[in-house]
Amino acid sequence: MSLTDDMKAGLQAPICLTWELTYACNLQCVHCLSSSGRRDPRELTTTEAEAVIDEIQRMQVFYVNIGGGEPTIRPDFWHLIDYCVDHDVGVKFSTNGSRIDPRVARELARSDYVDIQISIDGADAATNDHVRGEGSFATALTAMDHLADADFGEFKISVVMTRHNIGQLDQFADLAHRYGAQLRLTRFRPSGRGAATWHELHPSDQQQRDLYHWLLDRPDVLTGDSFFHLSALGEALPGLNLCGAGRVVCLVDPVGDVYACPFVLHDDFKAGNVRDEGGFERVWRNSELFAGLREPQSAGACASCGEFDACQGGCMAAKFFTGIPLDGPDPECVNGYGEELVAAAAGATRPLVGADHSRPSPVKFLGRR
Amino acid sequence: MGCVGSTEPSMKFDIDRAYRLNDRVALRPEPFGALAYHYGNRRLNFLRAHDLVTVIESLAEHETVRSAFDAAGIAGPRRPAFEKALASLAESDFLVAT
Numbered sequence: 085m086s087l088t089d090d091m092k093a094g095l096q097a098p099i100c101l102t103w104e105l106t107y108a109c110n111l112q113c114v115h116c117l118s119s120s121g122r123r124d125p126r127e128l129t130t131t132e133a134e135a136v137i138d139e140i141q142r143m144q145v146f147y148v149n150i151g152g153g154e155p156t157i158r159p160d161f162w163h164l165i166d167y168c169v170d171h172d173v174g175v176k177f178s179t180n181g182s183r184i185d186p187r188v189a190r191e192l193a194r195s196d197y198v199d200i201q202i203s204i205d206g207a208d209a210a211t212n213d214h215v216r217g218e219g220s221f222a223t224a225l226t227a228m229d230h231l232a233d234a235d236f237g238e239f240k241i242s243v244v245m246t247r248h249n250i251g252q253l254d255q256f257a258d259l260a261h262r263y264g265a266q267l268r269l270t271r272f273r274p275s276g277r278g279a280a281t282w283h284e285l286h287p288s289d290q291q292q293r294d295l296y297h298w299l300l301d302r303p304d305v306l307t308g309d310s311f312f313h314l315s316a317l318g319e320a321l322p323g324l325n326l327c328g329a330g331r332v333v334c335l336v337d338p339v340g341d342v343y344a345c346p347f348v349l350h351d352d353f354k355a356g357n358v359r360d361e362g363g364f365e366r367v368w369r370n371s372e373l374f375a376g377l378r379e380p381q382s383a384g385a386c387a388s389c390g391e392f393d394a395c396q397g398g399c400m401a402a403k404f405f406t407g408i409p410l411d412g413p414d415p416e417c418v419n420g421y422g423e424e425l426v427a428a429a430a431g432a433t434r435p436l437v438g439a440d441h442s443r444p445s446p447v448k449f450l451g452r453r
Numbered sequence: 454m455g456c457v458g459s460t461e462p463s464m465k466f467d468i469d470r471a472y473r474l475n476d477r478v479a480l481r482p483e484p485f486g487a488l489a490y491h492y493g494n495r496r497l498n499f500l501r502a503h504d505l506v507t508v509i510e511s512l513a514e515h516e517t518v519r520s521a522f523d524a525a526g527i528a529g530p531r532r533p534a535f536e537k538a539l540a541s542l543a544e545s546d547f548l549v550a551t
């Protein structure tokens with residue numbers, strides 16, 4: 085058995101557990117995977133959140149990726165971070181930077197077990213703010229300045245790759261270098277509000293190829309192994325090349341619902357809730373949904389493709405939200421098989437995005453640029 | 454500190470020395486063996502054989518790695534593979550010489 089086969093069969097606990105602490109956010113990014121904006125009144129209380137941490141400590145989930153929404157908006161955010169660290173659970177949290185002031189930065193610099201990821205989606209204000217909202221680039225850079233001033237060390241700069249920013253790869257690398265930060269590039273999936281903006285923002289075929297070669301030359305750039313569908317272009321990208329949903333990856337959302345991955349906030353991929361009897365452990369180990377995802381999957385329409393071993397048919401979330409069957413090709417299949425299917429599915433009833441917490445003011449998308 | 458070209462014996466993995474699991478490393482049992490996580494450098498290692506896990510857990514009780522191998526019955530062609538696995542764990546600070 086290869087390592088990939090071991091991973092496919094599922095683990096005793098996730099390797100990559102994402103925990104979104106709140107749906108509240110001060111921004112309204114047009115591609116937000118969790119359609120965040122307003123807090124949900126059913127969000128886990130501090131005591132319930134502590135119980136989740138106790139449980140993942142018992143299960144030896146060694147670290148969590150905390151996100152939201154903007155997680156730092158929760159009044160008990162810093163307490164929960166401390167609680168994690170005190171319970172052998174390392175933390176990496178994603179933030180838009182709005183709450184990282186000099187004092188917070190100094191506080192964070194003191195812990196070895198807390199890692200920070202600041203999100204930007206453009207290497208300049210115009211490109212970034214187009215997607216993340218006005219002033220958000222300046223806010224993120226100010227947070228980075230504070231972390232640098234506090235000698236935090238190597239934080240992460242996280243970028244979702246879109247049609248507008250793939251041309252800025254070198255600028256992102258320079259920016260990270262200037263801050264002594266690590267660059268992390270991840271794939272844009274049509275999840276949450278991203279479903280509505282995907283057609284506008286997802287990279288072109290040529291851009292995917294450029295990105296692939298750029299990444300091959302820079303193995304130190306982190307990707308969360310999210311571009312494995314590009315491994316079909318030739319040499320495999322480093323990392324675990326498979327869809328980890330329900331196998332090594334899962335999401336706990338702010339109300340405690342457990343989904344197969346952060347990019348499939350939809351009832352079809354909801355495995356249970358941490359408030360249910362048996363808690364998270366029972367959901368992870370015994371839910372029907374996860375058991376199904378750990379079964380050998382059919383290669384479906386990709387079976388005849390010579391690249392299947394490398395690409396594994398791509399991302400389940402990307403297929404689902406573009407209306408492609410789950411055993412079909414990825415919508416961004418490098419051989420172009422996805423495009424036709426996306427076109428065919430347009431107009432047909434596409435799955436609705438689940439749990440939408442966008443603020444009532446309509447999201448203003450600034451259109452093509 | 455030796456020069457870059459030298460193979461400083463104390464730095465090299467040596468199966469005739471004693472090692473133990475770093476205190477900052479935790480092992481999680483998995484169907485294929487165990488997952489090892491280092492809280493300090495945040496690295497993850499897949500230990501993909503059950504007797505590899507047994508050997509690692511028993512290291513602290515042995516004067517040498519060799520004797521831990523003998524006790525766990527790691528012999529013949531498997532020994533070099535195990536030695537390599539332990540050497541790489543030592544290199545990434547998962548194991549420390551005692």
Ligand code: SF4
Nearest residue numbers: 386389395413414417
């Ligand atoms: S046909 Fe399927 S396996 Fe082949 S490259 Fe496209 S998505 Fe990947």
Ligand code: SF4
Nearest residue numbers: 327328329345399401
């Ligand atoms: S569904 Fe997509 S984003 Fe989620 S784990 Fe699978 S490949 Fe990754």
